[in-house]
Amino acid sequence: MSANKFKPKKKKLFGARFTSTLSVALVLFVLGTGALGGLAVAGLANVMREQFTITITLSEAADNQYAQQLVKKLEAAPYTSRAAFISADSALQIVTRELGESPEEFLGYNPLQASIEFQLKSSYAQTDSIEPILDTITKEAGNKIDSIDYNDELLSAVNANIHRMAIFLLIIAAVLILISMTLVGNTVRLALHADRFLIGTMRLVGATNWFIRKPFVLSQAWHGLMAALVAMLAIAVLLYFGLDSTGSSAQALAQLILQPLHVACVAAGMIVVGMLIPAIAAWRAANRYLYCTTDELYLM
Numbered sequence: 001m002s003a004n005k006f007k008p009k010k011k012k013l014f015g016a017r018f019t020s021t022l023s024v025a026l027v028l029f030v031l032g033t034g035a036l037g038g039l040a041v042a043g044l045a046n047v048m049r050e051q052f053t054i055t056i057t058l059s060e061a062a063d064n065q066y067a068q069q070l071v072k073k074l075e076a077a078p079y080t081s082r083a084a085f086i087s088a089d090s091a092l093q094i095v096t097r098e099l100g101e102s103p104e105e106f107l108g109y110n111p112l113q114a115s116i117e118f119q120l121k122s123s124y125a126q127t128d129s130i131e132p133i134l135d136t137i138t139k140e141a142g143n144k145i146d147s148i149d150y151n152d153e154l155l156s157a158v159n160a161n162i163h164r165m166a167i168f169l170l171i172i173a174a175v176l177i178l179i180s181m182t183l184v185g186n187t188v189r190l191a192l193h194a195d196r197f198l199i200g201t202m203r204l205v206g207a208t209n210w211f212i213r214k215p216f217v218l219s220q221a222w223h224g225l226m227a228a229l230v231a232m233l234a235i236a237v238l239l240y241f242g243l244d245s246t247g248s249s250a251q252a253l254a255q256l257i258l259q260p261l262h263v264a265c266v267a268a269g270m271i272v273v274g275m276l277i278p279a280i281a282a283w284r285a286a287n288r289y290l291y292c293t294t295d296e297l298y299l300m
Contacts, residue, residue, distance in 0.1 A: 020220075023187045024227035025234070027180040028274050032235050034176055035266045038169045043259070045162040049125035050081050052158070054150040056116040056137070062144035067114060070141070074118045079133055083118035091115065113146065126159060127152060181277055188220055188281035189288075196289045203290060213286045220278035228274030232267055 058067055067085050074083040086094075091112040096102040104110050120130070134148050192199075195216070202212050 020187050020191045021223045021227045021230070024184055024224055024274060024278060025230040027183055028228050028231035028270050029234050031176055031180055031273065032231055032266055032270045033238075034173060035269065036235070036239075036263070038173065039262045039266065041165060041169060043262075045158075045165070046122035048158055048162075049122035050119055052125050052150070052155055053117050053119055054130070054134070054148065056118070056148050057146045058114045058116065059144055059146045060113075062114070062141075064114075066144060067116060071116055071118075074116070079120055079124040079129070081119050081121045083116060086115050086117060088112050088114045125155065127156060130155075180273075184277045185281040185284070188278050189285040191220075192216060192282060192285040192289065196292070199286060199289045200292070209287075209290055212290060213283055216282045216286050217279045220282035221275045224274040224276070224278040225271065227278075228271045231274070232270060 056070075062070075064085075064087070067087075071083050071085045074080045088110055091114070092102065092104060092110050095112060103112075120133075124130070124133070130150070138145060138148065199212055
């Protein structure tokens with residue numbers, strides 16, 4: 001008879017732990033997905049900044065040797081991601097291909113000048129950073145450069161949109177963290193609610209507070225680790241099937257904007273959060289029942 005009485009309790013306990021772990025896994029899944037989304041937006045912003053092109057138009061005083069030296073100097077600079085020399089003949093071919101006819105045919109000469117196009121690294125793609133760079137290039141080149149052109153309005157608009165998006169993502173992240181802490185705290189408190197009489201009994205027989213708290217804290221940390229692994233597996237499956245169904249272009253974009261180090265940091269963060277928040281919630285819940293009288297335990 002005694003064995004039959006304990007079976008439903010074990011099943012109920014297993015079900016409660018399973019529900020608690022699944023709840024934490026769902027919260028971590030949302031947080032992990034949001035973190036990867038934020039990193040993807042940040043990576044996409046960096047890609048957009050590094051596509052911003054600055055054109056240096058060379059004068060007739062600049063020969064090809066000087067142009068090649070300037071390209072090498074720009075490539076060696078810490079602010080450059082890519083630099084390329086475009087000769088006057090190459091520029092004429094590009095314009096002819098775009099217009100469908102050659103300007104040289106009706107003008108009698110090539111009106112285009114040789115130029116150098118270079119792109120900045122994302123951290124330097126700011127108006128405040130660009131101006132000193134261009135001033136230095138202009139002073140060193142002297143009369144060998146006719147002009148330096150870039151779309152300042154487009155750059156300012158891109159940076160403003162990225163700034164607004166970053167603020168929006170930070171607000172969303174703060175709300176998600178607050179909601180997750182509340183949900184996990186409630187889930188863990190409900191899980192410990194069934195053991196409140198055990199806590200009261202251990203306190204009555206003289207167990208120390210740490211001795212009482214320890215198994216609950218470690219147990220919730222372990223369940224948080226399992227929840228983090230489940231959440232990471234769900235995200236991996238989602239990314240695998242999602243990118244596989246959208247084609248190679250989406251996969252190439254994901255590889256470009258999601259760096260392995262960033263993904264590893266998100267995974268490590270999910271593990272830390274998954275273990276830390278339930279452990280803290282278990283500590284607080286255990287403290288709540290530690291200082292309750294027997295009558296208060298019955299009334300809860």
